[in-house]
Amino acid sequence: MFTDWSEALEAESLPLDPTTEQQLAAAARATAHHSHDKHDLTLLLDALGLPTDPDTLTTLLPLIPETGDTPVTTTPAPALETTEPIDVPVIPLPGAHPVQELLDWATAHPAAAVRNRAARITADLAELTERRDTEAAQHEAEQKVAKARAELERAQEELRTVKAGTRTTAAAPTGARTGSGSGRSREELAAIRSWARANGHHVADQGMVPRRVQEAYDTTRKAS
Numbered sequence: 399m400f401t402d403w404s405e406a407l408e409a410e411s412l413p414l415d416p417t418t419e420q421q422l423a424a425a426a427r428a429t430a431h432h433s434h435d436k437h438d439l440t441l442l443l444d445a446l447g448l449p450t451d452p453d454t455l456t457t458l459l460p461l462i463p464e465t466g467d468t469p470v471t472t473t474p475a476p477a478l479e480t481t482e483p484i485d486v487p488v489i490p491l492p493g494a495h496p497v498q499e500l501l502d503w504a505t506a507h508p509a510a511a512v513r514n515r516a517a518r519i520t521a522d523l524a525e526l527t528e529r530r531d532t533e534a535a536q537h538e539a540e541q542k543v544a545k546a547r548a549e550l551e552r553a554q555e556e557l558r559t560v561k562a563g564t565r566t567t568a569a570a571p572t573g574a575r576t577g578s579g580s581g582r583s584r585e586e587l588a589a590i591r592s593w594a595r596a597n598g599h600h601v602a603d604q605g606m607v608p609r610r611v612q613e614a615y616d617t618t619r620k621a622s
Contacts, residue, residue, distance in 0.1 A: 426449070430462055440455065
């Protein structure tokens with residue numbers, strides 16, 4: 399019972415709002431800083447009426463000082479009196495502000511275990527980002543190569559078609575003319591060979607007929 403009415407009135411005016419989630423989370427983090435291991439953390443959280451589910455414990459475990467670290471107490475040890483940010487590179491993550499804020503907080507944390515974890519996570523994220531970009535560039539290059547190969551195959555097919563058409567045109571007979579260059583038909587050449595043999599000229603069965611023989615044949619025909 400209050401013996402002083404002023405104290406009673408002051409106590410009566412205190413807000414009775416329930417504890418917010420942010421306050422519970424802060425209390426859980428503070429408890430983790432003062433814990434020695436997972437078992438100790440579980441007992442402390444249970445004693446304070448705070449959640450002890452696996453997800454909560456997994457989130458709080460990195461905050462437990464590792465063996466060899468100076469334990470966090472209400473009276474900070476001299477080595478932890480300064481809370482200036484540690485010079486650990488943090489790669490900005492576009493579009494992931496909550497993650498970046500968490501990394502910034504962990505990078506400036508006084509506990510070496512938290513800072514080391516932040517550095518490892520940052521390095522892993524940078525490696526994943528580089529791998530993603532490399533694979534994307536490789537995929538794009540493969541698509542370009544496939545497209546170029548398909549275009550080359552089409553061009554080669556068109557070239558083969560054009561060459562085949564040219565050969566067909568060149569091989570097609572031009573009337574009854576031969577390729578002897580004389581401008582005479584096969585029948586005319588056969589008649590010239592027969593006349594030449596009958597008149598003592600020596601001509602081959604195939605190939606070119608000497609021009610002098612052709613001229614003699616023409617002269618005989620004109621004279622007759």
